[in-house]
Amino acid sequence: MGRPSTLVFSEDLGLFAQIFFLYRCIVSAIFLVGSIRTNIPYASAFFGLVFLFGFLAAADFQVAYATTTEALEYATTVLKIGGGFGFITIVAGW
Numbered sequence: 001m002g003r004p005s006t007l008v009f010s011e012d013l014g015l016f017a018q019i020f021f022l023y024r025c026i027v028s029a030i031f032l033v034g035s036i037r038t039n040i041p042y043a044s045a046f047f048g049l050v051f052l053f054g055f056l057a058a059a060d061f062q063v064a065y066a067t068t069t070e071a072l073e074y075a076t077t078v079l080k081i082g083g084g085f086g087f088i089t090i091v092a093g094w
Helices: 014-035 040-065 069-093
Strands: none
Touching: 014 040, 040 069
């Protein structure tokens, strides 16, 4: 009720998902800096997480403000790029 209608793209997620992914990106960046001296797999996993959450946040913000189908296709492309970084994270964590 108190939120602007342009920021809400889903009744279930809304602005919370955007802020959550942005927060996780910042936390993963802090963990990345802390893991650089530890070992390569941790650093590469957190490197992938930083970009994964960054691209997910960017896609959610893009969907919130999308007014055309081209903007939604761009958000889909950004989600696919984020999924690629998610795969890098999975490989590094395994």
